[in-house]
Amino acid sequence: xxxxxxxxxxxxxxxxxxxxxxxxxxxxxxxxxxxxxxxxxxxxxxxxxxxxxxxxxxxxxxxxxxxxxxxxxxxxxxxxxxxxxxxxxxxxxxxxxxxxxxxxxxxxxxxxxxxxxxxxxxxxxxxxxxxxxxxxxxxxxxxxxxxxxxxxxxxxxxxxxxx
Numbered sequence: 001x002x003x004x005x006x007x008x009x010x011x012x013x014x015x016x017x018x019x020x021x022x023x024x025x026x027x028x029x030x031x032x033x034x035x036x037x038x039x040x041x042x043x044x045x046x047x048x049x050x051x052x053x054x055x056x057x058x059x060x061x062x063x064x065x066x067x068x069x070x071x072x073x074x075x076x077x078x079x080x081x082x083x084x085x086x087x088x089x090x091x092x093x094x095x096x097x098x099x100x101x102x103x104x105x106x107x108x109x110x111x112x113x114x115x116x117x118x119x120x121x122x123x124x125x126x127x128x129x130x131x132x133x134x135x136x137x138x139x140x141x142x143x144x145x146x147x148x149x150x151x152x153x154x155x156x157x158x159x160x161x162x163x
Contacts, residue, residue: 005029010103010136017112018142021152025142027135035106035138037072044132044141049073052125052133052149054108056097056117057081057089065092065100067117069110069133069149070160071124077162084120084158106138110153119155126157 007015007029015027034040037051051072056065066085070076082088097105102114110119110133125131125146132141133149150157 007140008137010107011140012136013102014109014112014136014140014142017109021111023144023148023152025144027140027142029137029140031139033106033138034134034141040132040134040141041072044143046130046132047073047128049124050128050131052110052131052146054110054134056092056101056105056108058092058096059085060088060090062087065096065117067101067108067110067113067119067155068122068160069119069125069153069155070122074122074124074160075162076122076160080158080160080162081120084156085118103134103136104138107134107136107140109134109136109142110149110155112136116154119153120160121149121153121155121157122160123157124159124161125149 032043041048055068
């Protein structure tokens with residue numbers, strides 16, 4: 001259920017980034033947590049697979065960040081991601097995520113990041129009419145058609161599902 005309160009600063013930054021990109025998607029601040037794909041799906045009333053979960057990885061050799069926007073029901077193949085990046089990867093720690101995205105884990109949006117990152121988008125998200133993405137806080141999300149994700153982020157749509 002949406003909150004009647006004004007958007008927190010981080011969610012407002014995402015709303016402004018959406019507007020700057022010419023999109024009319026509306027960030028929704030919810031009373032329930034959207035920190036995990038399961039929590040987000042329950043909060044908005046959709047399938048877990050319709051959640052666009054943002055995962056930040058770090059290149060083991062270069063230390064460079066990469067953002068993966070994965071289907072909420074999928075586990076990301078780190079082997080496949082390493083092949084795409086040309087080096088092994090590890091999940092980033094919370095400080096690394098905040099430093100490179102400007103947001104905390106559980107609220108990292110696909111747009112409005114602190115610095116440009118390579119972005120890979122899970123092809124399985126394109127199966128849906130609407131997906132829900134994080135919007136800056138663990139209580140904020142916004143709906144969008146998945147076909148807009150690559151255009152908005154500059155990301156590359158790839159098969160990332162493990163198994």
